[in-house]
Amino acid sequence: MSRQKRTTIAISLFLVFATSQVYLVNSFARVNAPSVTTGQQPTGVLSTQGNQAITVNGVSTSPGATILPGATVETPAGVGATIDFGQLGSVQIDPNSRVTVDFQNGSIKVTVLQGCVTLHTKRGTRGEVDTQGSSRTTDAAKDGVVHLCAPGAVPPGTSNGGGGGLGAKVLVPVFAATGATFALLAWRGNNPSPGGP
Amino acid sequence: MVSAQSVALLVVLVFLAWTAFSIGFANLYTNRAATTGQLEATNSAIKLNPKDPEAHFMRASILVNDDRVAANAEAIEAVALRPRDYVFWLGLAQTRELDNDLSGAIAAATQAVRLAPSYSQPHWRLGNALVRAGRFDDGFSELRMAAASDPALLPSIIDLAWHLSNEDADYVKNAVQPNTVEAGIALSNYFRAHGKFAEAVQVIREAGPSANDYRQRLIAELVSQKHFADAYQLWATRHATNSDKTNPLFDPSFEETRDFTEAGFGWRTGKPQRVAFTTDSQTAAEGKASLKIEFNGESEPGLALLSQLAMVEPNSRYTLKFAGRSDQLVSGGLPAMRIVDADSNAVLGESVLRQQTDGWWEYAIDFAVPDKASFIEIRLQRQICSTNPCPIFGTLWLDRFTLQKR
Numbered sequence: 001m002s003r004q005k006r007t008t009i010a011i012s013l014f015l016v017f018a019t020s021q022v023y024l025v026n027s028f029a030r031v032n033a034p035s036v037t038t039g040q041q042p043t044g045v046l047s048t049q050g051n052q053a054i055t056v057n058g059v060s061t062s063p064g065a066t067i068l069p070g071a072t073v074e075t076p077a078g079v080g081a082t083i084d085f086g087q088l089g090s091v092q093i094d095p096n097s098r099v100t101v102d103f104q105n106g107s108i109k110v111t112v113l114q115g116c117v118t119l120h121t122k123r124g125t126r127g128e129v130d131t132q133g134s135s136r137t138t139d140a141a142k143d144g145v146v147h148l149c150a151p152g153a154v155p156p157g158t159s160n161g162g163g164g165g166l167g168a169k170v171l172v173p174v175f176a177a178t179g180a181t182f183a184l185l186a187w188r189g190n191n192p193s194p195g196g197p
Numbered sequence: 198m199v200s201a202q203s204v205a206l207l208v209v210l211v212f213l214a215w216t217a218f219s220i221g222f223a224n225l226y227t228n229r230a231a232t233t234g235q236l237e238a239t240n241s242a243i244k245l246n247p248k249d250p251e252a253h254f255m256r257a258s259i260l261v262n263d264d265r266v267a268a269n270a271e272a273i274e275a276v277a278l279r280p281r282d283y284v285f286w287l288g289l290a291q292t293r294e295l296d297n298d299l300s301g302a303i304a305a306a307t308q309a310v311r312l313a314p315s316y317s318q319p320h321w322r323l324g325n326a327l328v329r330a331g332r333f334d335d336g337f338s339e340l341r342m343a344a345a346s347d348p349a350l351l352p353s354i355i356d357l358a359w360h361l362s363n364e365d366a367d368y369v370k371n372a373v374q375p376n377t378v379e380a381g382i383a384l385s386n387y388f389r390a391h392g393k394f395a396e397a398v399q400v401i402r403e404a405g406p407s408a409n410d411y412r413q414r415l416i417a418e419l420v421s422q423k424h425f426a427d428a429y430q431l432w433a434t435r436h437a438t439n440s441d442k443t444n445p446l447f448d449p450s451f452e453e454t455r456d457f458t459e460a461g462f463g464w465r466t467g468k469p470q471r472v473a474f475t476t477d478s479q480t481a482a483e484g485k486a487s488l489k490i491e492f493n494g495e496s497e498p499g500l501a502l503l504s505q506l507a508m509v510e511p512n513s514r515y516t517l518k519f520a521g522r523s524d525q526l527v528s529g530g531l532p533a534m535r536i537v538d539a540d541s542n543a544v545l546g547e548s549v550l551r552q553q554t555d556g557w558w559e560y561a562i563d564f565a566v567p568d569k570a571s572f573i574e575i576r577l578q579r580q581i582c583s584t585n586p587c588p589i590f591g592t593l594w595l596d597r598f599t600l601q602k603r
Binding site: 043045047056057058059060061062064065066068070071082084086087090092 | 321
């Protein structure tokens with residue numbers, strides 16, 4: 001290969017390299033331009049105990065709502081909530097708690113202002129739960145769980161008072177009720193919702 | 198001897214009894230699972246009645262956090278057993294999404310919408326799933342339908358659009374499209390709470406009379422926070438301004454005002470003790486009425502007895518003229534007409550009213566509006582007394598106010 005040919009190849013490669021850098025820089029610059037997020041960004045799905053509404057960013061919010069990064073979530077007494085972040089994991093928020101959730105691809109951070117949370121992270125996601133004075137993290141190399149309460153918070157009791165089987169006291173009324181139940185169920189099978197809300 | 202007919206009847210009865218027993222008990226177990234969250238209860242329910250969709254649905258609900266694949270399978274079973282119940286389709290939408298199948302979730306929620314188009318929940322779930330899939334226009338279209346059925350959902354829909362758009366008010370308006378009074382109030386209220394007063398005013402300005410209470414509250418808040426221009430814009434939509442364009446005062450001769458407590462840019466009276474305000478149709482300097490103020494004892498001198506906010510041009514000179522008539526005003530702190538910069542409360546001009554006049558007396562106050570002031574307040578206020586208590590007695594009439602640029 002002649003010296004002139006080698007020089008031409010080197011210059012060509014340099015130009016290709018330089019052009020691709022300009023293109024890449026231009027592409028990255030465009031990513032932040034739109035004021036409304038149009039691409040896929042991580043979101044969470046809210047579900048709550050008993051399908052009750054809770055407070056998100058200061059407004060009453062029903063289950064099924066979309067949770068965005070930076071949200072402040074407040075649960076009333078007796079209503080727990082779960083936010084599912086898909087591939088990242090999920091956070092269970094105890095009743096009577098107030099937390100902020102921040103998340104992006106590869107990380108979830110929960111700040112507990114009141115009450116208790118349990119953060120579940122999936123492999124590949126680093127989890128962090130902060131509260132005043134203490135912080136706990138999960139290892140991104142594996143699935144992880146962190147439970148943390150704000151100072152002074154009392155975790156709700158786990159006992160629900162439920163026994164294993166059905167008591168004998170209910171047997172007699174059950175027999176009496178089965179006929180009525182049978183009749184009632186026989187009519188179901190179609191969409192039970194009425195035409196109006 | 199037992200006949201074949203009797204045996205057949207017995208078999209049928211036993212079959213019916215067993216069916217009723219198994220259905221009833223399965224239902225009982227399902228209800229128990231709903232209150233306790235026990236998986237065993239749903240297992241028992243399904244064992245007793247495998248064709249009970251509610252038992253499968255309940256099992257899916259319990260499993261959803263721990264075993265999403267199994268939860269999804271149970272939700273599919275529930276839908277298969279009762280395919281025309283939107284509730285089970287919504288359950289399937291939830292388990293599919295948690296099982297990382299967002300497009301399947303959207304399909305299930307779409308089916309729920311088809312089955313219960315007038316319900317808010319299917320639209321709400323579908324709208325949110327579409328937003329999470331990045332299909333914002335379709336998502337907010339569904340969310341608007343959800344809010345049409347249940348206006349209580351509006352604040353969270355607005356909040357979603359607000360955060361999704363990085364607090365872009367135009368995007369939020371477009372996403373919510375507030376075509377009802379409820380929607381207008383909810384959106385205006387949200388903007389107000391987030392410090393976007395001009396947007397709050399813009400949204401509620403064209404709403405019908407049923408938004409008047411909210412409109413009044415918003416005007417009062419805007420005035421108290423000294424957002425006078427926004428407040429004026431909102432107030433002017435419901436009040437005809439003075440036909441004399443050179444006089445920016447509203448109802449300058451007390452011909453129209455009946456409510457002296459309304460927030461805004463009309464005449465307002467304070468609530469001093471032992472002072473009575475009435476519109477007097479017997480004594481008028483102009484038109485058919487004047488304002489009559491009767492003083493009958495102790496009242497707080499610092500209180501604004503009567504006031505009106507008015508829009509003026511900055512860095513200009515004005516003259517306020519008005520007619521006053523006094524009858525035996527007696528006090529150590531006589532009333533004075535004062536003009537203050539509404540923003541800074543700086544006094545721009547003042548005239549103390551006479552104790553006694555022979556008929557109507559013409560007052561004139563010249564004043565200069567500072568550089569950055571656009572609103573002034575005209576106040577009738579007593580002068581500070583040297584003694585306390587400081588009673589006042591007598592009658593004062595006011596009429597024919599004009600505010601003119603010189």
